[in-house]
Amino acid sequence: MLSKKAKYGLKALIYLAKESEERPLPVSQIAESQKISVKFLEAILNDLRTGGILKSKKGKMGGYQLNVKASEIKMSDIMRLLDGPIALLPCVSLNFYDTCEECLDENNCSIRKVALQVRDATLEILGAATLEELVKNEK
């Protein structure tokens, strides 16, 4: 399940992609429009900045805006930054690979093989779902 953090982040990014052409938008405005706690959203947008998806401008008239084109931001990128791994198992994660501590034989694990298929299918869909697409599909 997506965490609230990820959902809030996604909604905020969709709002940003829709509303902002050039000027940055303050957290307070985004939070109000999406009914999100300002302080919580502040932390989320900061994570997205650290992750390279947003850029910020400090001080009065400052705020956040996209750091790259909406067509280049994948839903999988956003989810990874805010929720961590997408895969069902660490041993099939592309970006957060780790062994399963309780695994007795990784090369020969049938659960792993299924998790690999799920990962590939999921990433294909989440990769096609760019922020641009998400905005388009929001009527």
Next chain:
Amino acid sequence: MLSKKAKYGLKALIYLAKESEERPLPVSQIAESQKISVKFLEAILNDLRTGGILKSKKGKMGGYQLNVKASEIKMSDIMRLLDGPIALLPCVSLNFYDTCEECLDENNCSIRKVALQVRDATLEILGAATLEELVKNEK
């Protein structure tokens, strides 16, 4: 990510499907073979029994065994029983449907549309991954 509970449950079921023809196996034996805490596994197998996947025999010489054929137990069934919803959002869950509390307009949510695609793709794979298949693919 799969929880340890789900991983343990899956491993235990694979072991049960492989080892047991007719007689039930005690939790202690399964736990030892898979290096799982006996008490924890006890709770897990009980959940699987309540969910209809396992049946149990009490008392001496008792234990757990499959309640239905391995070919009829899907990985998605097991995951639902032990970890709950498979979908990314409650609003696209088949078995645990609920509205997203923070959602302002469900019918018009582009995140939801993607989550729906992911759900369908995931369930297709997890549905094809029956316990029988999992056992086969364990070399």
Next chain:
DNA sequence: TTTAATCCTATAAATCTTATAGGAGTTAAA
């Protein structure tokens, strides 16, 4: 009657999620 099981309830440690609070630093505008 003993032994080996499941099954049930309670408790708890650890970790993760979802925040809240306060203030330091930065910048535009008055």
Next chain:
DNA sequence: TTTAACTCCTATAAGATTTATAGGATTAAA
């Protein structure tokens, strides 16, 4: 040059979930 409106950083904490552990009631075979 002061004020107002921002981001950014750290700390704290409540609540939920995960991952167990403990003890004993109940059941059934030997």
